[in-house]
Amino acid sequence: MSEQKKDLPQREAIEEKYRWRLEDIYSTDEAWEKEYLSVSEQVEKLKSLQGQLAQNSATLLQALQWQDELGQKMEKLFTYARMRRDENNSNTVYQALTDRITALSSDVSSQTAFLLPEILAIPDGTLQQFLQKEQGLALYRFALDDLRRQKPHVLSEKEEALLAQTSEVTQAASKIFTMLNNADITFPTVKDSQGQEIQITHGRYGQLMESRDRELRRQTFQALYHTYQGLENTIAATLGTAVKRDVVMARIRNHSSALERALFSDNISVEVYDNLIKAVRQHLPTFYRYVELRKKELKVEELHMYDLYTPIVEGVDWQIPYEEAISMVQESLKPLGEEYCTILQKAFQNRWIDVYENRGKTSGAYAWGPYGVHPYVLMNYQEKLSDVFTLSHEMGHALHSHYSYQKQPYVYAHYSIFVAEVASTVNESLLIHHLLKIEKDKTKRRYLLNHYLEQFRGTVFRQTMFAEFEKLIHHKVEKGEALTPEVLKSSYRQLNHDYYGPAMVVDEEIDVEWARIPHFYNNFYVYKYATGFAAATALTKRIIEDGEKAVGPYLEFLAGGSSDYPLELLKKAGVDMSTPGPVEESLALFEQLLEELATL
Structure with missing residues (x-):
């Protein structure tokens, strides 16, 4: 238990190569400050279109484009502040930055709340004419169709503005x-x-x-x-x-x-x-x-x-140094092809990952990052086999985001939470299949089977x-x-x-x-771990058995972002989650693995 010292190290004591490079988002806090101050001007520009969205197709397109630009800027500001705070939650400088951008987000949401009800107020016939006339609006067709679906649940412009002002307060319990x-x-x-x-x-x-x-x-x-x-x-x-x-x-x-x-x-x-x-x-x-x-x-x-x-x-006593964990993950993900593995190598080499625990650091692990930069991964690596799986899991999230960021415009770049756990769990499934394939030692094989069953349990x-x-x-x-x-x-x-x-x-x-x-x-989030695991089990089986034939549709799924509804994206990859089939399939695998472990 070499890492189990009574006191955790300070942030500065962690080697630089094991700390993520948030300078890829903003080179300095001053650069963050400059962009923060520019937001109000962009909000005013967007507000100047208020009341005009139904007048012509060009104005609607301009509003949607400016909304995307503003959203991308706010995302960069928020992720930088929050991830800096996650490095050490007791750091008051980044507590303040996070509080400021959270408050600004609430204010921006309030000031731009007119967009949704105003777009929904455009008659269907007029909107269809706009789409036919303005070539640039074709990009937003799916997003606009989805907005129409939401119409019964959208309030008046005034009510939406009031509701937007409460966003910071409604997040108070979580904070x-x-x-x-x-x-x-x-x-x-x-x-x-x-x-x-x-x-x-x-x-x-x-x-x-x-x-x-x-x-x-x-x-x-x-x-x-x-x-x-x-x-x-x-x-x-x-x-x-x-x-x-x-x-x-x-x-x-x-x-x-x-x-x-x-x-x-x-x-x-x-x-x-x-x-x-x-x-x-x-x-x-x-x-x-x-x-x-x-x-x-x-x-x-x-x-x-x-x-x-x-x-x-x-x-x-399977202690796995971080560098060895990297090799295990890279080797196990080779079935996903050369392109995928090249991006993975880039992530490991270019400090996308914050590896070790330090005093005040946010617990657990996550993958996150702003559009236009690259994803990051937060870890608290402890040299256990479970940490290797966590690393593989979070890199699944990271590369899912990378593919979506590279292939989708901002409006569709962020995949739904429902499919968020699919790519991460495919990575874990490929890792366990790889380890079971190469491990000949009976005791270690039983250990791995136990670990896989624990994945099902958890x-x-x-x-x-x-x-x-x-x-x-x-x-x-x-x-x-x-x-x-x-x-x-x-x-x-x-x-x-x-x-x-x-x-x-x-x-x-x-x-x-x-x-x-x-x-x-984050209400009703956790069920997606289970459905994601079931979908991943089915996809992993296809990737292992069918090779390139399955990898192509899978990478297209990763690049899909939110360009379609999640169930439809998964269907294109070969899994139908609207039926209980994938869940039943994964539970049948659990029983099969249990039988093998009991026999060993």
Whole structure:
């Protein structure tokens, strides 16, 4: 545990080659400031067209083009400020920059709120004439058609302007939780079997829970969740506020539920969400067999929640330095072709990635970056096999963005969240297939199978449980019920009993796990991990079996951005997520892998 020192290093102590190069966005903070000050002029230019969009096609085109230019500039400003803050959340300079651009975003949204209702007020016949007359509008045809679809849920110009002014306030619950969870919260130290004190951090928690030292796992588990239990009233209030926001916004937008509103932007029916939960619940008996196998292999009388993450295969201390992880990822992704691998190499060489944990750094991992530059990846690398998969996962996101940025104009450059987890999970699937193909050592092979089954557990079963929890708590608020800590804990506890089955001891501490899940502040997001995993399973099978024949449509999917609805983009790549087929296919693979592990 070489990285598990009591105190995390300061940002400056991390070697430069392991820190992302945000200077590719703005060379200095002063350059950011200059662009920030230029926004008001661009907003005024756009506002000068207010009331004129229906007059002629040229004016409509100009408004759409200026809107794109403004959006691209705001995206650069926001990503730079936020990613600088993520380097060290206690840095007040970048806290201030993030606050300023967040406030400006709200103001810009308010001042440009006239665009949507004014475009929707253009009669259909007039809009069709504009499209025929103005060649430049052809680019915006799909976007304009999608706007017409949204018409029943768009308010008047005045109401939209008022609503836009509330955007910063409606994000308050998420912001408060982020600062509490990343900047203010402090976890206790625990002692390992040698008596060495280890400071628990977000980044280290996963590593500690994989430890073979069961007492260390138990201490870590209890210490972390007792910290959250001490904050359960505060975090219940922030989560409850976020859920109320979702419910209120759904009502304001004339949707029948918060869930329907969340799925509407992707043009996805509620049945897709419900079918996922139904399919996973039907396969829970197979998952119970995995839980029972874990209990047997760990040789414990009782299987506790803190026993879920340690590998069930003994004798494998697989520490993987970052440079080795890069080689593993590159080799595994060769089936995606030379072009893909060249871009991947460029990302590794040109400091797109922020690798190691430092004091104040945002926990976890993500891929993000502004159009017109390139994507970035935030990591908290700890030299575990799971970190190699995280690296592959986030590079999947990054290259998905890269392809979309390169092939799509700004209006279609940002892919839907529904397909966001597909490319990342294809990368992970290719990595596990590669490792299983080359690994001859029986113990390591069992270790890899265990890891792959854990991917299913964490991405399909666990995220679906999260999705069901989200649906449950939103439904409670829609019925007028309060989300007290007791309500949240009892609901969460019952779901853990349902999903993990009779072989699992559902420890009291896990009742408050909801308090540490940041995704719950981005409503109905997590189900997309499970659907994305299912789609990726089907696509990976095609890529491995059909080679170039499957790779071509897959890369076209990556380059599709949001130029079509997500289900349609996936159909073009060869997967139909409107049916339960891909979910069933992935769960059948889980059962197959479980059988192989049990046999070994």
